[in-house]
Amino acid sequence: PISENTPRSSNNPYGNSKIDAELLIQKHMVKNSVGIISLRYFNVYGEGQNAGVILQFMKQLKNGSPPIINGGGLQSRDFVHVKDVADANLAAMFSKRSGFFNVGTGKSITINKLAQIMIRAYALEMEPEYIDSGPGDVRESRADIAKTAKYIPWKYSIELDDGLFRLCTGDMHS
Incomplete structure (x- = not known):
C-alpha cells in the first residue's frame, strides 16, 4: 500500500505535476505557518x-x-467512487487536521478482474483483448488509508462491484 509517507516518485508528466503541487503546498505551509489539508485521490x-x-x-x-487491456492485466488499482470522494472532501473541510491524506478504499483489483466485472455488468460473454503496455504504466496502486481513518471522520461506502454495476446499468440511485 502507498502511505502518505511513501517517497514521492513518478515517471509521467501527470504524476510529476502532482508532486510539484504538493511541494508548493508544503513550502506555503512552512513559510506562512498555516495548516492546509490536501487529499490524494486514488483511481476515482x-x-x-x-x-x-x-x-x-x-x-x-x-x-x-x-x-x-494494456499489458497482461495484472496491474492493480484502488478504485474509489466519486460520491465517496465528495464525502471525503466534506469530511476534510470540517477537519482540524493539516497535511496530506489518502482517499481510496485500501483495496486493489487487477485490470483483468475489473474487465470481467464490467463484462458481467453488461450481461455479455467475451474475453478481453490484450495489447502491449505503454511506457510509464504503474504496476500497483493501493491506498494505505490508516492515517485518513485515524484523523478524518470518513470511510468509503460504495463497494467497487456495486458502483460499477450502477454505472454500467445507468442506475445511479440504488
Whole structure:
C-alpha cells in the first residue's frame, strides 16, 4: 500500500505535476505557518468521468467490443467512487487536521478482474483483448488509508462491484 509517507516518485508528466503541487503546498505551509489539508485521490470513477480505464471499457462494451487491456492485466488499482470522494472532501473541510491524506478504499483489483466485472455488468460473454503496455504504466496502486481513518471522520461506502454495476446499468440511485 502507498502511505502518505511513501517517497514521492513518478515517471509521467501527470504524476510529476502532482508532486510539484504538493511541494508548493508544503513550502506555503512552512513559510506562512498555516495548516492546509490536501487529499490524494486514488483511481476515482463514477458519474461525470471523462477519462480512465473504466470509461474506456464502458465505451468498448457498449459498442459490443471486448475491453482492450494494456499489458497482461495484472496491474492493480484502488478504485474509489466519486460520491465517496465528495464525502471525503466534506469530511476534510470540517477537519482540524493539516497535511496530506489518502482517499481510496485500501483495496486493489487487477485490470483483468475489473474487465470481467464490467463484462458481467453488461450481461455479455467475451474475453478481453490484450495489447502491449505503454511506457510509464504503474504496476500497483493501493491506498494505505490508516492515517485518513485515524484523523478524518470518513470511510468509503460504495463497494467497487456495486458502483460499477450502477454505472454500467445507468442506475445511479440504488
